[in-house]
Amino acid sequence: MKKSLIGALAVSTMLSPVAAIAQTEVQFWHAFTGRLGELVKAQVEEFNAGQSDYVVVESHKGNYSETLNAGIAAFRAGEQPHILMVFEVGTATMMAAKGAIRPVYEVMAESGAAFDQDAYIGAVKGYYTSTDGDMLSLPFNSSTPVLWVNRDAMAAAGVDPDTDLSTWQNVGATLDALKAGGEECPLVTAWQSWIHLENFSAYHDVPFASKDNGFAGLDTELMLNGEAQVAHLTAMGQWAKDGKFIYTGRRNEGGANFRAGDCALFTESSAGYAGIKAEAKFDFDVRPLPYWEGVGNAPQNTIIGGASLWVMEGHEADEYKGAGEFLSFLSSSDVQAAWHQNTGYLPITAEAGDATRAAGFYEENPGTDVAVIQMTAKQPTANSKGLRLGSFDQIRGIIDEELEGIWSGDKSAQEAMDSAKERGDALLRRFETANR
Amino acid sequence: MEKRVTFRGWLLPLMLIAPQVVVSAVFFFYPAGQAIWQSLFIADPFGLSSQFVGFGNFEFLLSDKFYLASFATTAIFSILVTLCSMIPALFLAVMADRLIKGSGVYRTMLIWPYAVAPAIAGVLWLFMFNTRVGLVSWYLGNLGYDWNHVLNGGEAMGLVVVASAWGRISYNFLFFFAALQAVPRSVIEAAAIDGARFWRRFWTIVLPLLSPTTFFLLVVNVVYSFFETFGVIHTITSGGPQQSTTVLVYKVFSDGFVGQDLGSSSAQSVILLIIVGLLTVVQFKFVEKRVHY
Numbered sequence: 001m002k003k004s005l006i007g008a009l010a011v012s013t014m015l016s017p018v019a020a021i022a023q024t025e026v027q028f029w030h031a032f033t034g035r036l037g038e039l040v041k042a043q044v045e046e047f048n049a050g051q052s053d054y055v056v057v058e059s060h061k062g063n064y065s066e067t068l069n070a071g072i073a074a075f076r077a078g079e080q081p082h083i084l085m086v087f088e089v090g091t092a093t094m095m096a097a098k099g100a101i102r103p104v105y106e107v108m109a110e111s112g113a114a115f116d117q118d119a120y121i122g123a124v125k126g127y128y129t130s131t132d133g134d135m136l137s138l139p140f141n142s143s144t145p146v147l148w149v150n151r152d153a154m155a156a157a158g159v160d161p162d163t164d165l166s167t168w169q170n171v172g173a174t175l176d177a178l179k180a181g182g183e184e185c186p187l188v189t190a191w192q193s194w195i196h197l198e199n200f201s202a203y204h205d206v207p208f209a210s211k212d213n214g215f216a217g218l219d220t221e222l223m224l225n226g227e228a229q230v231a232h233l234t235a236m237g238q239w240a241k242d243g244k245f246i247y248t249g250r251r252n253e254g255g256a257n258f259r260a261g262d263c264a265l266f267t268e269s270s271a272g273y274a275g276i277k278a279e280a281k282f283d284f285d286v287r288p289l290p291y292w293e294g295v296g297n298a299p300q301n302t303i304i305g306g307a308s309l310w311v312m313e314g315h316e317a318d319e320y321k322g323a324g325e326f327l328s329f330l331s332s333s334d335v336q337a338a339w340h341q342n343t344g345y346l347p348i349t350a351e352a353g354d355a356t357r358a359a360g361f362y363e364e365n366p367g368t369d370v371a372v373i374q375m376t377a378k379q380p381t382a383n384s385k386g387l388r389l390g391s392f393d394q395i396r397g398i399i400d401e402e403l404e405g406i407w408s409g410d411k412s413a414q415e416a417m418d419s420a421k422e423r424g425d426a427l428l429r430r431f432e433t434a435n436r
Numbered sequence: 437m438e439k440r441v442t443f444r445g446w447l448l449p450l451m452l453i454a455p456q457v458v459v460s461a462v463f464f465f466y467p468a469g470q471a472i473w474q475s476l477f478i479a480d481p482f483g484l485s486s487q488f489v490g491f492g493n494f495e496f497l498l499s500d501k502f503y504l505a506s507f508a509t510t511a512i513f514s515i516l517v518t519l520c521s522m523i524p525a526l527f528l529a530v531m532a533d534r535l536i537k538g539s540g541v542y543r544t545m546l547i548w549p550y551a552v553a554p555a556i557a558g559v560l561w562l563f564m565f566n567t568r569v570g571l572v573s574w575y576l577g578n579l580g581y582d583w584n585h586v587l588n589g590g591e592a593m594g595l596v597v598v599a600s601a602w603g604r605i606s607y608n609f610l611f612f613f614a615a616l617q618a619v620p621r622s623v624i625e626a627a628a629i630d631g632a633r634f635w636r637r638f639w640t641i642v643l644p645l646l647s648p649t650t651f652f653l654l655v656v657n658v659v660y661s662f663f664e665t666f667g668v669i670h671t672i673t674s675g676g677p678q679q680s681t682t683v684l685v686y687k688v689f690s691d692g693f694v695g696q697d698l699g700s701s702s703a704q705s706v707i708l709l710i711i712v713g714l715l716t717v718v719q720f721k722f723v724e725k726r727v728h729y
Contacts, residue, residue, distance in 0.1 A: 065694055072696065076483050093481060093696065100482040248567065249586050250674065257568055394695035397675075404677040408587045423502070430496070430697065433487055434480045 026322040027081035028058045031067040031307065035274065036141075039342055047329045054322035064307065065393065068093075071312070075100050080312040082323045085140060087307045088127060092214065092390045094310050095136060096435040102311045102320070103136045104327065110317070111324025119349045120331070123301050123375040127386035128308050131215055137308040138327045141345045143271035144302045144371045145195040147171075147290060151283035153264040157181025161285070167293045171265070172235065175244040178264050185263035187245045190252035193399040194305055195267050195289070196236065197224055202303045202384035203289060204228050204296030214388035218432040222389075222424045224399070225417035228295050233413035237406040247407045250400045269305060270371035273344030286367030288374045300384045301375050306345065346372055390431025395424040468709065475703035481696035493703035502679055503687070503704075510662070510683040513597060517661040520601035522653060525608030526646075530638065532609075533616040543613065550606035554664065558671030561599035585673070589680030592673045596681050599672060600665045608653050615649040616642070647727045655719055662712055684708050 032040050037060060044058045061070040064087035071084040086094050094101055108115035117125065117135050128137045151161035154174075158181040164170050171187070178186040189195060201208040206228045211220040239245035246263065248254040258266035259279040267289065276284060291298035309330075311323050329335060336352030339345060341361050347353040353372055356362065362369040380386075389395060402420040405411035411419075443449045475493050479486035497503045532542050552560070564572045565585060573583040585591040619642055627637045666689045669675060675682035675690065685708065692701030 069693060069696075072481050097480065097482045097484060099484045247587055250676065253586075260568075262568070391695055391697065394691070394697070397690070397694070401676060401678045404587060408677065410678070426496070426500070427695075427697075430478060430700070433489070434478045434697075434699075435485065436487060 023055045024318050024322045026056045028083040029061045029081045030085040031064045056326050084310050085307045089392045092388045102313050104138050105134045107311045107324045111321040113324040113328035123380050124348050126380050137310045139308045139348045142304040142306040143269040143345050144375050145199050145289050146270050147287040148266040149285040150264050157183040168290045171290045179244050183264050185246045187265045188254035188263040190254050190268040193396045199302045204298040205300040205383045206296045207383050212382040222421045225421045230413045240407040271344045286370045301378050303386050391427040398423045471702045471705045475706050478699040493699045506682050513683050514661040516597045517600045518657045521604035525605045526612050529609050529612035546609050547606045549603045554667035555671050558668040562672045587677050592681050599668045615646050619645050651727045
């Protein structure tokens with residue numbers, strides 16, 4: 001640590017002998033490893049090289065949950081970083097922690113860095129803004145679920161690979177045809193709660209929870225046992241029973257099956273692009289997430305998953321200025337466009353999306369704009385702005401358990417979702433008590 | 437008349453026990469006290485605000501039927517882990533004890549699995565039984581058995597039990613083997629001369645003489661299965677499918693470290709502490725009576 005610091009100092013003095021005197025350090029904790037980790041490191045290096053007042057120091061703190069834990073533990077010990085990456089599920093936890101966080105719009109206003117809230121894509125921004133429309137954290141990596149199609153598997157089962165799969169009605173008929181054609185794994189999914197309940201509700205413009213999905217208050221209750229959700233899960237449960245939908249686990253285990261060519265259809269995040277493109281030895285398509293024709297206002301817009309950057313309290317004014325500069329750099333059009341093209345995550349500003357289109361990226365990589373279109377085609381409603389529920393990591397765990405009850409045939413969709421509501425509401429009441 | 441060594445004064449004995457007292461105080465009494473204190477509050481994760489709820493956390497837990505169901509899951513899990521780690525260990529120890537050549541090699545190899553960390557053991561077993569690429573599940577598939585621990589609760593329980601017990605077999609083996617070596621040869625020879633066969637000698641002489649070790653291992657293994665198995669469960673099933681492998685300690689871990697609900701997590705630790713305390717008392721009161729030292 002000391003050695004590298006001296007080394008860094010030596011290098012920076014050699015490069016710019018005047019400016020290296022009083023650089024302000026900004027700590028940035030994130031959850032990325034591998035290719036994504038390298039890309040984050042490159043962004044930080046570019047920022048550090050581009051100006052001489054601030055040094056951003058990035059450190060990897062484990063997966064999403066571990067990074068949030070590290071940030072919380074550090075805050076309790078008075079050693080919190082300036083910028084902490086928090087996954088979307090932890091948003092309500094962070095928002096409720098007044099006194100631990102400094103809202104991004106405030107940081108930006110004080111730092112004087114360029115910041116225009118309207119430049120950010122509504123459906124991305126909505127997840128992280130207060131009810132007054134102020135941006136509380138900076139969206140960093142955002143993705144949304146789409147349908148991945150193995151064209152070769154479709155053809156092998158005697159199904160036209162160009163079949164219209166925009167509605168679940170059509171998907172249902174296609175699953176029958178795939179099964180009849182000898183396909184053993186017609187449909188597989190990742191992140192079942194995120195895709196088949198949270199996004200499902202937004203996409204059909206039906207509430208997932210009361211109080212505008214929790215945006216309007218802590219006294220929110222789950223509404224995931226509504227008619228539309230239960231009907232969808234009933235259909236999925238029947239498909240599971242018939243061997244047309246194969247359940248592989250609570251996270252993205254199904255990705256391995258799909259990338260190996262074992263499955264025909266796969267509902268997964270748009271950020272699965274890099275992995276699928278690298279590994280798949282078959283022709284694949286990206287299609288919009290299917291919806292039930294005639295249910296709710298489908299297709300509304302889908303919501304995001306991913307993480308945002310939170311600025312934490314308890315630091316010096318000039319450090320906040322540095323943090324503001326860095327966040328402004330991250331949301332600049334060039335940085336965002338490169339990030340979007342390299343990772344498959346959504347661009348967080350409309351400008352970055354336009355730049356990508358203008359560069360011809362979408363023509364060269366067909367399907368990479370499906371997620372962008374799906375998220376931005378309509379103005380988000382109260383049901384499709386996002387979710388803001390406390391203890392949501394645990395509630396997702398409960399939903400996973402109940403969904404497993406449906407897939408194994410132990411419970412009907414209605415029973416499972418009623419139970420999920422009852423158990424989830426108990427946790428929401430605890431969260432309300434803790435943050436009263 | 438037994439001999440007694442007595443210390444003069446208080447200073448030396450106090451100094452001699454001081455290190456142990458300090459270690460216990462720092463690593464047990466202080467955290468246990470904290471857990472009891474925190475179990476009376478519902479607090480936000482950042483420690484910014486907390487509400488005193490008295491026994492509210494306990495009421496919340498004990499009225500949750502899923503938490504109560506987890507007691508039964510824990511009982512089944514602990515009994516299975518204890519049996520599956522002790523019986524094979526005893527069998528292997530008896531076999532290794534009979535070896536004349538090469539017992540050192542067997543001994544060393546049998547101790548190896550103990551060096552594998554629980555989370556890694558979990559990943560190893562998960563890999564073998566992976567529903568898509570697992571070697572064992574592939575063979576089972578060929579035999580016509582469709583292995584799917586992702587949806588089948590019984591299979592998931594079996595898998596976490598085996599993964600948890602596997603490393604412990606080594607530990608138990610070590611103790612059984614040492615105890616077997618301590619059984620006086622003269623007693624066994626006398627029985628052999630009287631015409632007792634191997635299994636007869638084992639049941640009537642060796643096993644009773646092993647009872648102090650068996651009792652010790654019983655206590656230690658129950659404590660292990662209660663407290664140290666969450667790494668295996670976290671890597672293999674995360675408590676699922678549904679709640680079929682959610683044992684008490686896994687819920688403490690996931691509520692505290694995933695859910696950031698310190699109040700509930702602390703209350704669960706307190707309940708767990710009481711259960712294990714009671715269990716140990718029961719073991720010493722009733723089981724120990726059958727132990728011959």
